[in-house]
Amino acid sequence: MDTDSNRKRQRYLTWDQYFMAVALVSAERSKDPVTQVGACIVNADNRIVGACIVNADNRIVGIGYNGMPNGCSDDDMPWGKNSKDILNTKKLYVCHAEMNAIVNKICADIRGCKMYVTLYPCNNCAKIIIQSGIKHVVYFDDKNRHKDEAKASQYMFDKAGITIRKYNSTSTQLNIGTLKSRL
Numbered sequence: 001m002d003t004d005s006n007r008k009r010q011r012y013l014t015w016d017q018y019f020m021a022v023a024l025v026s027a028e029r030s031k032d033p034v035t036q037v038g039a040c041i042v043n044a045d046n047r048i049v050g051a052c053i054v055n056a057d058n059r060i061v062g063i064g065y066n067g068m069p070n071g072c073s074d075d076d077m078p079w080g081k082n083s084k085d086i087l088n089t090k091k092l093y094v095c096h097a098e099m100n101a102i103v104n105k106i107c108a109d110i111r112g113c114k115m116y117v118t119l120y121p122c123n124n125c126a127k128i129i130i131q132s133g134i135k136h137v138v139y140f141d142d143k144n145r146h147k148d149e150a151k152a153s154q155y156m157f158d159k160a161g162i163t164i165r166k167y168n169s170t171s172t173q174l175n176i177g178t179l180k181s182r183l
C-alpha cells in the first residue's frame with residue numbers, strides 16, 4: 001500500500017490565507033481605476049444562543065469591494081479625484097469595501113466577527129466596523145497609514161477595543177500574489 005496517499009496534503013491554505021485571498025479576489029471586481037479594495041467578514045466566535053453554544057467558526061458572512069452605490073451606473077459616475085469641483089470626483093460617491101461587506105452581510109448579527117480587508121480602513125469605515133460589532137480586523141496593505149483618516153481609525157479602534165493587525169505574509173507557505181497570477 002502506498003502510505004504517501006494516506007497523508008493529508010501539506011500545502012493547503014491557512015484560514016488567514018483563505019480569507020485574505022477572498023478579499024483580494026473581491027477587490028478585482030472594483031471599477032476604481034486607482035485603488036481596488038476588498039473585504040471579507042468571517043464568523044470568528046462561538047456564540048451563546050439561548051441555552052446553546054453555536055459553533056460559528058470561520059464561515060464567511062459578508063463580502064464587499066469599493067464601488068458606486070446601487071442604481072448609480074458606473075459609467076455615469078466620476079472616477080477621478082483631482083477635479084477642482086469635488087462633486088466631479090469619486091470621493092463623495094464611492095462606497096468603501098468595508099461598508100459594502102457590512103451592508104451585504106448574510107446574517108442578522110455580526111457582533112464578534114473578524115474582517116479581512118486589503119487596505120487599512122479609513123475613519124468612516126472604522127466607525128461602521130465598530131458600530132457593527134466586528135471585533136477583529138486584519139489588513140493587507142497600509143499604504144494609507146500616514147493619512148489622518150487612518151490615524152483616526154487607529155485611535156477609535158484602540159478606544160473601542162478592536163484588535164487590528166497586518167496580514168503576515170512572511171510566516172505563510174503560500175504567496176497570495178501567485179494565486180492571483182494563476183487566474
Ligand SMILES: Nc1ccn([C@H]2C[C@H](O)[C@@H](COP(=O)(O)O)O2)c(=O)n1
Nearest residue numbers: 034035037066094096097120121122
Ligand atoms: N479602506 C479603504 C480605503 C479606500 N477605499 C476605496 C475608496 C476609493 O474607491 C479608493 C481610494 O481611492 P484613492 O484615493 O486611492 O484614489 O479606495 C476603500 O474601499 N477602503
Ligand SMILES: [Zn+2]
Nearest residue numbers: 096122124125
Ligand atoms: Zn473607508
